Amino acid sequence: MSQKPHADHIYIEALLKNDSRVLSKVYEKYSHKIVSYVRKNSGNADDAQDIIQETLVTIYHQAKEKNFILTCPFDAYFYLLCKRRWLNELKKRGNNRVTILEDEASIKDEHLEQVEETELFEQQSQLFESKFKELGAKCQELLKATFKIKKMEEVAELLGVTYGYARKKKSQCMGQLTQLVKNSNEFQQLKDY
Amino acid sequence: MEELRYIEFDNYLNNELVGEELTSFEKRLQSDADFKQEFEIYKSLNSSLSSKFENEKDEQALRQTLNDLGSKYIKTTKKETKVIPLFNYKKLLVAASIALLIGFFVFKNGNPVYSDFSNHNNLDIVARGDSNNTKSKAEKAFNSKNYIEALKQLTTLSNEHPNDVEIQLYKGISLLELNKYSEADAIFEKISTGSSAFTTKATWYKALNYLKQKKFEDCKRVLKTIPEAAEEYEMAQKLLGEL
Incomplete structure (x- = not known):
């Protein structure tokens, strides 16, 4: 991975650092276009605000977990992500009167690639999260503690079990979760992506 | 194996x-x-x-920042409070009637939003002479709308007092405020089907949970189950009228 960050990568860094000064530029420069797109397509300013926020939070997670590097201009990348998220939302609300999708042909392939990377990341995280919630309460509790505390010795102490038992339980629960993910339809679809 | x-x-x-x-x-x-x-x-x-x-905590902090920026840059309509000189009252009247018309128009066409109905009663669980620190922290956080902190304290409390429905309810409200819809829904569902003094309040919040997610049909369905005798009936009817 020898990707060269685009100058706009500062916005990604700002998300990681929760730097409100730089983030305010995102809202100042880019939010109007998104608000007007959402408004034109059966939404309101509240919807647009949600769309923008959820998109930014997704990018934040991708950067945190996968060290996402932005290699194209933020404007095109962000606008397309928000647009597609809004169209998805409309579908979810059962609104089929979706109007024109402005032509995406003007989007360069490399931009589209980054957009799709982010979307794939989100779909995967959502799948994992929803399967996690299907686990039994005990497993959820143990895994949560494991991932938050990191040190298995402390997890064991917190839950009042032995270190060996905590380790064994952790891999059992993770095994169950692996099976849930592997056998889900969504996973098959993600694989084909 | x-x-x-x-x-x-x-x-x-x-x-x-x-x-x-x-x-x-x-x-x-x-x-x-x-x-x-x-x-x-x-x-x-x-x-x-x-x-x-x-990164759960960092995510919440980021969301707070984005929320603030969002309301600053996106919903600018409410913020502009220009001072209008008194002698210009005619213009003011015209402006007011236009605003009224627009307001009416928006009201008729737009769907109601969560924030119009989300005035929570203050959390009031510290009894006189009671020195439970967690309780007062929870109260302080919840009443000052710091829901991240409130959720933390209320979670501790709900583990200590698993049968205290009020604590559960406010934990649910905090989750709702933090957009953790499914967790919130689970709590409201449990309370609303129980036999405490908070059943209709929980039903009301179950509806608000749908409202915030813009699931209007589900919201309506739940609102209709609120009985006439309930304290929440009036609000429920108002919201139903707008949906």
Whole structure:
């Protein structure tokens, strides 16, 4: 991975650092276009605000977990992500009167690639999260503690079990979760992506 | 059988496999497609969940920042409070009637929003002479709309007092404020089907939970179950009227 960050990568860094000064530029420069797109397509300013926020939070997670590097201009990348998220939302609300999708042909392939990377990341995280919630309460509790505390010795102490038992339980629960993910339809679809 | 496989995955990811164990594990990764697929899933799950839980607090802080910026840059309509000179009252009247018309128009066409109905009663659980620190922290946080902190304190309290419905309810409201809809819904559902003094209040919040997610049909369905005698009936009817 020898990707060269685009100058706009500062916005990604700002998300990681929760730097409100730089983030305010995102809202100042880019939010109007998104608000007007959402408004034109059966939404309101509240919807647009949600769309923008959820998109930014997704990018934040991708950067945190996968060290996402932005290699194209933020404007095109962000606008397309928000647009597609809004169209998805409309579908979810059962609104089929979706109007024109402005032509995406003007989007360069490399931009589209980054957009799709982010979307794939989100779909995967959502799948994992929803399967996690299907686990039994005990497993959820143990895994949560494991991932938050990191040190298995402390997890064991917190839950009042032995270190060996905590380790064994952790891999059992993770095994169950692996099976849930592997056998889900969504996973098959993600694989084909 | 299967269990051993996951223990091995875990040990491998922790760099705890050595010597022959390590060699044979890596060999199997190359030769056994099913084994490799499960390992890849296990590894992704590990990385995804660990990042998610580790950064929960940072995520909340970021959301707070984005919320503030969003209301600053996006909903600017409410903010402009220009001072209009008194003598210009005619213009003012015209402006007011236009505003009224627009307001009426928006009201008629737009769907109601959560924030118009989300005036929570203050949390009031500290009894006189009671020196429970967690309770007063929870109150203070909740009443000043610091829902992240409130949720933390209320979670502690709900573990200490699993049968205290009021604490559960306010935990649910905090979750709702933080957009944790499914967790919130589980709490409201449980309370609304119970037999405490908070059943209709919980039903009301169940409806608000849908409203915030813009699931208007579900919201309506729940609102209709609020009985006429209930304290929440009037609000429920008002919201129903707007939906």
